[in-house]
Amino acid sequence: MDIPTDTPPTPAPADDARPTTTEQKRTARGATRPGDRIFLGLSRGSGIALLAIMAAVAAFLAYRSSVALADNTGNFFTTFEWDPAGISSDGKPVFGIAVLVFGTIVSSIIALVIAVPVAIGIALFISHYAPRQLATPIAFVIDLLAAVPSIVYGLWGAIVVAPNLTGLYSWLDDYFGWTGIFEYEGGAPRSLMTVGILLAIMILPIITNVSREVFLQVPKMHEEAAIALGATRWEVIRMSVLPFGRSGIISASMLGLGRALGETIAVATVLSPAFLIKxxxxxxxxxxFAQNIASKFSEADEYGRDALIASGLVLFVITLLVNGAARMIIARRKEYSGANA
Known part of the structure; x- marks a missing residue:
């Protein structure tokens, strides 16, 4: 008698026994175990708490700003004057942020233009050119520079940097003064350019550290493939490293821009404030914005503080817009980052 050797097929599970989509998602998230559920709840609560705090800050700034703007006799966005006490206008408060917007944006752009190329060059040198014995000390020194207090940078900028920029400004005036942007009339170089140079030095460690860590995450397979095709070291960086780290460079630049926008003490130390746009x-x-708030807050009355809070609200909105724009850029270019490779 022959014994059948074929194994009967395993019956398919009933539809009721199959895991549902919701159960699969919960299993994938690890939310079926008590510890994971607790961690998920804490993480979700932290995110909600952060949003609530930001909303509370925005509501406070908006309320105090509305009190000041209700009595402002000038145009808040175009007035070239800051006089909430009404000393020059018979007790009528007049204040605007036109000069503050211009100074904040111009000084931050100068800082980024100077700092980003230098920071990327340092990061590439540490991650792909320097030997380990040299790269480690350089990275350590850059980490220390990021921890230097703002007041130290401000004092150094006022005592050392600003007095020694006269020669550079004269050179810029001789060769590029015809543009009007680099026209120099002499005197103490306590200008937006000085502020931009100092801010560039301050944000350089942040951009360098983040860019370096991104460059170190480039898959070795990408670099080895380029080398196998006969690429030089620069071609490897251009074809593999920079495309992979593009979104990281943008993120690092936005972090530096965030510090440049909100820097207070260092800017107040080196800048000669005047409500003029040149x-x-x-x-x-x-x-x-930050320099104006820091220099005028202690001597302002309650209404003057509300006016300063109104300018702080604008800085708050600008910071949110900058970070939102950075996130949009990163989202549009994530296919070049190599994250999905």
Whole structure:
């Protein structure tokens, strides 16, 4: 008698026994175990708490700003004057942020233009050119520079940097003064250009550290493939490293821009504030939101503080817009980052 050797097929599970989509998602998230559920709840609660705190800050700024703007006799966005006490206008408060917006944006752009190329070059040198014996000390020194307090940078900028920029400003005036942007009339170089140079030095460690860590995450397979095709070291960096780290470089730049926008003490130390907008970035004058708040808050009355809070609300909105724009850029270019490779 022959014994059948074929194994009967395993019956398919009933539809009721199959895991549902919701159960699969919960299993994938690890939310079926008590510890994971607790961690998920804490993480979700932290995110909600952060959003609530930001909403509370925005509501406070908006309320105090509305009190000041209700009595402002000038145009808040176009007035070139800051006089909430009404000393020059018979007790009628007049204040605007035109000069502050200009100074904040111009000084931050100068800082980024100077700092980003230098930071990327340092990060590439540490991650792909320097030997380990040299790269480690350089990275350590850059980490220390990121921890230096703002007041130290401000004092160094006022005592050392600003007095020694006269020669550079004269050179810029000789060769590029015809543009009007680099026209220099002499005097103490406490201008938006000085502020931008100091801010560039301050944000350089942040951009360098983040860019370096991104460059170190480049898959070795990408670099080895480029080398196998006969690429030089620079071609490897251009074809593999920079495309992979593009979104990281943008993120690092936005982190540096965030510090540049909100820097207070260092800017107040090196800048000669004046509510004037000049075409030349080498002339004295100008101001930033943070510097104006820091210099005027202690001597302002309650209404003057509300006016300063109104300017702080604008800085809050600008910071949110900058970070939102950075997230949009990163989301659009994530296919070039190599994250999905």
């Amino acid at each position: 075409a030349s970035v080498l002339d004295y004058g100008g101001g930033t």
